[in-house]
Amino acid sequence: MAAVQQSRDHFSWPQLLLPWEIVRRLVAHGTLLRQFTLRDILARYRGSYLGVVWSLLRPLGMLTVYVVVFGFILQPQLGGGTGKLDFVLSMFCGLILFDFFAEAVGRSPALVVSKPNFVTKVVFPLEILSLSAVAAALVQMIVSFVPFFCGVLLAHGTVPATATLLPLVVAPLICFALGFSWLLSSLGVFVRDLNAMVPLLLTVLMFASAIFYSLSSVPSEFRWLFDLNPIAALVDDARKVAVLGLAPEWGRLGAMFAAGVVVAVAGYAFFMRTKRGFADVV
Numbered sequence: 345m346a347a348v349q350q351s352r353d354h355f356s357w358p359q360l361l362l363p364w365e366i367v368r369r370l371v372a373h374g375t376l377l378r379q380f381t382l383r384d385i386l387a388r389y390r391g392s393y394l395g396v397v398w399s400l401l402r403p404l405g406m407l408t409v410y411v412v413v414f415g416f417i418l419q420p421q422l423g424g425g426t427g428k429l430d431f432v433l434s435m436f437c438g439l440i441l442f443d444f445f446a447e448a449v450g451r452s453p454a455l456v457v458s459k460p461n462f463v464t465k466v467v468f469p470l471e472i473l474s475l476s477a478v479a480a481a482l483v484q485m486i487v488s489f490v491p492f493f494c495g496v497l498l499a500h501g502t503v504p505a506t507a508t509l510l511p512l513v514v515a516p517l518i519c520f521a522l523g524f525s526w527l528l529s530s531l532g533v534f535v536r537d538l539n540a541m542v543p544l545l546l547t548v549l550m551f552a553s554a555i556f557y558s559l560s561s562v563p564s565e566f567r568w569l570f571d572l573n574p575i576a577a578l579v580d581d582a583r584k585v586a587v588l589g590l591a592p593e594w595g596r597l598g599a600m601f602a603a604g605v606v607v608a609v610a611g612y613a614f615f616m617r618t619k620r621g622f623a624d625v626v
Contacts, residue, residue: 360613361609363608370471370472373469380472380476381480384477384480385484399483400487402488403440406436406439407495430588433499433586433587434587436492437492437586438553438554438556438579441485441579442575443485444482444517446550448481449525449542450546451477451525452474452477452525453529453538455477455529455532456533457533457626463623464626471526471612471616482518485514489510492586496586504588504589506584506589506590509592510585513585514578516578516597520574520603520607522608523609523610526614530615530618533621533622533625533626549575553573553576554576577597578600581597
């Protein structure tokens with residue numbers, strides 16, 4: 345069976361490196377992807393009394409805690425004349441984006457090894473495992489933005505028109521999450537230490553992503569390090585469009601989207617080239 349799977353998974357380089365070819369192949373598995381995404385979402389709350397309602401209560405509870413702690417106890421500032429509620433909302437916005445990335449990427453090393461039957465006993469498009477994990481995390485992120493925008497509405501009386509640009513800011517982050525998920529889910533088959541290593545790296549990344557502070561507060565001699573972190577740039581643009589009513593830095597956003605597409609394509613190509621060896625290891 346492994347030989348059959350390998351023969352079906354031998355693709356030419358254009359099929360692995362051209363974005364529209366990748367999209368075409370993934371769309372062909374659309375029904376299977378929807379089933380796995382829905383099962384992933386429901387499995388999180390199976391057995392609980394409130395079920396999927398927790399997907400809304402969790403971000404609502406987080407926002408309440410942030411308002412109390414950072415809005416009335418610590419009272420920090422982002423700078424630039426923003427108030428304490430704007431700081432809370434800006435931090436919450438950054439955490440929503442980072443939680444999406446961390447959830448999608450943090451699960452990646454175990455995606456394939458946790459489903460050995462799909463690897464060894466059936467011909468299954470393993471590449472959709474990462475796609476369904478990212479899709480499930482995306483649903484949670486969308487739900488988390490509901491209490492966020494309610495908070496923006498309460499704080500400012502209106503939601504800024506620039507908030508409609510938020511999907512453009514999120515799009516590169518989705519590409520990065522998908523690319524790293526494919527890469528790490530493949531490497532996780534061969535290097536089991538990634539299960540312990542990735543959560544540690546994600547914690548470091550969180551504090552290096554300008555979530556609890558603004559990029560403008562970073563000393564100039566260290567700013568180049570933060571400029572290399574695409575999540576920091578995307579968090580900064582998300583704050584601008586969703587809280588401050590400002591346009592994103594279009595040049596930087598375009599560069600982030602191009603980089604995200606490259607990462608996604610590279611991750612997909614690496615996964616498809618290495619998946620033929622999964623059956624020998626799992």
